[in-house]
Amino acid sequence: MCQICRRDFIRGAAAFGTSGLFASPLMAQTQRGDAGASRLPPRGEFTIANAYVMTMDGGLGDIANASVHVRNGEIAAVGKDVGGGGEKIDGAGMIVMPGLVETHWHMWNTIFRSFAGDKPEEGYFPTVARFGQQVSPEDVFQSTRLSAAEAINSGMTFVHSWCHNVRSTAHAEADVRALAEAGIRARHSCGWPQGLPDTQSADQAPLENLARDWKSRSNDGLITLGMAWRGQFRAGPIKPEVYQPEFDNARKLGLPITVHVAAAAHRAVGQIELLYKAKLLGKDIQLVHALAASDAELDMIKESGAAVSVSPGSELRIGYGYPQVSEMLAKGIPLGISVDTSALTGSSNMFGVLKLTRDSENAKAESEFKMTARKALELGTIGGARSMGIDNKVGSLTPGKRADLIAISPNALNMAVVSDPAHLVLEATGPENVDTVVVDGRILKRGGKLTALDTSEIIAGARAALAGVRERTKWR
Numbered sequence: 001m002c003q004i005c006r007r008d009f010i011r012g013a014a015a016f017g018t019s020g021l022f023a024s025p026l027m028a029q030t031q032r033g034d035a036g037a038s039r040l041p042p043r044g045e046f047t048i049a050n051a052y053v054m055t056m057d058g059g060l061g062d063i064a065n066a067s068v069h070v071r072n073g074e075i076a077a078v079g080k081d082v083g084g085g086g087e088k089i090d091g092a093g094m095i096v097m098p099g100l101v102e103t104h105w106h107m108w109n110t111i112f113r114s115f116a117g118d119k120p121e122e123g124y125f126p127t128v129a130r131f132g133q134q135v136s137p138e139d140v141f142q143s144t145r146l147s148a149a150e151a152i153n154s155g156m157t158f159v160h161s162w163c164h165n166v167r168s169t170a171h172a173e174a175d176v177r178a179l180a181e182a183g184i185r186a187r188h189s190c191g192w193p194q195g196l197p198d199t200q201s202a203d204q205a206p207l208e209n210l211a212r213d214w215k216s217r218s219n220d221g222l223i224t225l226g227m228a229w230r231g232q233f234r235a236g237p238i239k240p241e242v243y244q245p246e247f248d249n250a251r252k253l254g255l256p257i258t259v260h261v262a263a264a265a266h267r268a269v270g271q272i273e274l275l276y277k278a279k280l281l282g283k284d285i286q287l288v289h290a291l292a293a294s295d296a297e298l299d300m301i302k303e304s305g306a307a308v309s310v311s312p313g314s315e316l317r318i319g320y321g322y323p324q325v326s327e328m329l330a331k332g333i334p335l336g337i338s339v340d341t342s343a344l345t346g347s348s349n350m351f352g353v354l355k356l357t358r359d360s361e362n363a364k365a366e367s368e369f370k371m372t373a374r375k376a377l378e379l380g381t382i383g384g385a386r387s388m389g390i391d392n393k394v395g396s397l398t399p400g401k402r403a404d405l406i407a408i409s410p411n412a413l414n415m416a417v418v419s420d421p422a423h424l425v426l427e428a429t430g431p432e433n434v435d436t437v438v439v440d441g442r443i444l445k446r447g448g449k450l451t452a453l454d455t456s457e458i459i460a461g462a463r464a465a466l467a468g469v470r471e472r473t474k475w476r
């Protein structure tokens, strides 16, 4: 888009933000932060019957004409001859599967959706660094709430909010509050402020403040806390006296750590080997991207027990190259798939990202058959859950696990016929096909409509937040 068209478009979109919707009483209530999780529906008892159930549980497999019985937020039973209980929901013609597990997403910058432009000065990093420094806690709330609503709408039941613009404790609190209000299962990884010099350690006060009374912020345990770390390398190397105190503090607090590493441009640096030699890898570490990992470095990741998150949507878009999904799976490295940032990817539909994951593996191998559709869906459910350490709770429709599930209705022009369910779900599902979304037994989408969130209010709030950032950055 040309510079002028871009400006005009953004100005036009921003104008919507000052519409009457923004001034609604509901909006004012949300801004004060007293709406919270109290607007979420109760965890009821219900049975989805007569559905095609893809359990993603190795022992249970797919079950046609089956029921899923949910009680008190838990999967009570799954199978053909389940009597069930509570409200009966007709699942005839529907495909029921676990909700998608997203593993790294800068939800705070979704208000900059599709902002990364076509010239170096409009690229992702300068754009986010410039606008990020003008983001208020309320802007974080609006952006993360927009992301969480999009997540639920498109079938994600878990997200990893990778919050690397924590300018104050209030910024981190706003991110957590938006996740809690949406009712989604999540990890909030508390990071540093955009623009922080690489010579300076990140202020640990926000992380410590959150950790101190985390239970009261966790929305009944639905949200967990982690630390988003800059690592040993950003534009250039970071000194040990800068990065080590950050790492040590997270370990002292017993929090999982996540870090971007080894984008293709840094291939020569050997970042993973540096982390390994400095004893900064372990079961509590998630490495993001790791596209440039050598074979020896993949062995180091495997040996350490660290997990990896890859984001083919943003990695292909920004020119990082192909992710090493098959290579990592062959080593037995826990692997999850992620959205990364809507500033680069636009839509954050995880089904689309999972399809890109399969497609990029097939493209690399020059084979139609390198990765199966079912494997890609596994990465988006039980595999992603394993990589985040939550597979004992979610990721498959297994009795005793928490009830995080979705129902897809193929009764639409882009689906219509059900051939192979795994292929159809991976290749054709869009947000509009996700009929029902359940998180921890709460029905958050039903009949194609969000039950706990007001879409108009969220859109108006996001537009107003962007308009404010534009004003403060004098981008007219």
Ligand SMILES: [Zn+2]
Residues within 6 Å of the ligand: 104, 106, 162, 260, 288, 340, 341
């Ligand atoms: Zn990222």
